[in-house]
Amino acid sequence: MASLALSPAHAQSGASAGTTVPSAAPVRDIQTKAALLGVDYSPDGKRLVTCGLGHDIVVWDVASGRQTLLLKGHADDVVTVKFSPNGRYIASGGVDKALILWDALTGEILRKNTDHTDYVRDVAFSPNSKMLASAGWDGQALVFDTFSGQRLATLGAPAKAAASATTYDKAKTAKGRTTNMTSVAFNPAGDELLTASGDHTLRVFDTGTWQQKFVLNGHTDEVWDARYSPNGAYAVSGAWDNTARLWDVRQQKVVYTIPAHVSDVWGTAFSPDGQLIATCGGDRKVRLWDVATGLLVQDVSADRHTAEVENVTFSPDGRTLASVSRDGSCKIWAVPGSEERLNAYTATNMEKWGRKSEFEKSDEYQKRLAKRADREAAFRQEGSQKMLASYGNTANWQSFVLSDYDADTEYFTLLSPLFPAPYRVKVAPREAERFRESFARVAYGTPQFEYQNGGITLRQATIMAPIDGSSKSFTITQ
Template structure:
């Protein structure tokens, strides 16, 4: 399960600090040349470096139809590109007094774009994507807001930040719906399960919290024990959770049973973000070193290992190659 490849074709001598993945494209920001690079996931080839990036990028997000890519950075500007032509189509100003944008997310219908501000005030700004006009700004976080996401039905916006709160907002009016306390220090990322019933947050105390959206209460706390949780992702079926950690590992968890199913190792300078492919058979992760594609199909990974090592695999060799899979003799 830990067979991975590193994307090539672009300058990767810098740190890869943000990632977006929509099943067709992969976008990542590289600190070496301050570029936002696009890869074709199928061919794993570098397609383009998007123009006018020119600053540190903290957050990236694709629109649901793959047509747009948005970025957020410390200037407070949110930049939007057309993924087909690779041209810049909008540069949006947040209402952040200190002009810092941390994360971006499109609504499920693609008609709205939200950004979280790491400005000491935690504002969340929403624009329409027709003319890119500011629709509303939500205020409430004490300190920076680090993550923002629309619910699967588009009716609610969730945000997390430095104050350890999970906040829910009405996506039409901007009215505050709930303020939930993580009791976990800073909270860096969040993700809805596809059915909208569970909301998951990743925290800097090495925990992940699962929330019941209907009752707005905590459902479970997962002890990751791998340093700070920087990024989380849920697969399209809502069964698997990926957790990217400061120790360089990406852990996989079964959401229903709340059990860890695998630990992926390979990033050397910390894992920052993770995203599943639509089929759930591939996981994309980025860190301060590389972008990695992980094959989550255990059978396919086993066949690859057999091709490499031959028919004989002893227990010690198996434990090194696939530590999370029980030993058997697949290559005989």
């Protein structure tokens, strides 16, 4: 697997380099009376679900900011909440050690599980919604069949707290112990489960055998959150060591380390196109980082959150980002696009280039500054090339849906959630039916991307389709 086109090993922060990085104003601000700890978008992006130090879970209409459902069933604070990918369920976990499955439309409790012996820190559905995993402060990650409730796997083993271990504290998020499980996440294919824990590691399990495949080491303190990229090739994690790390999952190594916050990192998330990483933490900040360059794109929240930010999540279309804080607010932010990413890269490098060296003569410095426009254009070109180089590795660009066929032009229409305009592929009428039948099994060749009109688009790609016992090449074009 190709690695991202990044250097050096540690990501750089535009802010730390002296560059002014813009903040944002929330496009919606929902204020509640209790501290908020968890948040998630519904698959259609029309609803948000939040939970926190109140015992109730609230579903909100994103467009109006109004409450649409109130879920009552937990006996103590609710720490985590997630929608299922099919939109039918909501799962939640809390301090009462309960894992609850809800009907997402009616708010009815479908199942309440108390297999954990300490509070439930995180929950996750498999991509097909058929499995539900939970991470517990008891050192266990449990996996259940969503429909029947049957336990499918127990990962890790219960462990008693050390005498010095910190118990749950309503006032703030507290460190635990080296045996606690803090996070669970399925990869997009559903064949791996990623866990994070207090022993500073991430672990990857095979969901067919439930055997551990490998361990990712690198963090120097408790890992608090870990998520897969949309194409499953990478993962991001946040920890008490104040960093977020991007991992190449297949090569089992750190791609770069992000100096994300001046305090612990509570939450992480990939944008749906895999180009941005969101982090949040104890310093009350929400920040966006460029996956292609490792640079800070936007210090999203500035000082608009007044307490620890516990969680972040992108909308399914990638246009907005929601954050929840112990100040009781859920804020929704507009997500910067490719042009803002390119501007951040250019500004950071121009700031470095514009510094006068201690050993540089004044007249030489002035001559160099006279070439500022050329240098800025070169940095923009360099930045766009870095973005294009990494896009094929990080974006799930192969997620095409086969649409209509026009026998007169001999073209199938292809639709993609990443690209607004439709694409097409030329297939002769005599092969069209077999092409449609085999489309789910096609293999994609090396893509060609281009940067235009402030965004990244696919210019061309080949696909190999199994037809009549052999593999035949076709070309995707705009």
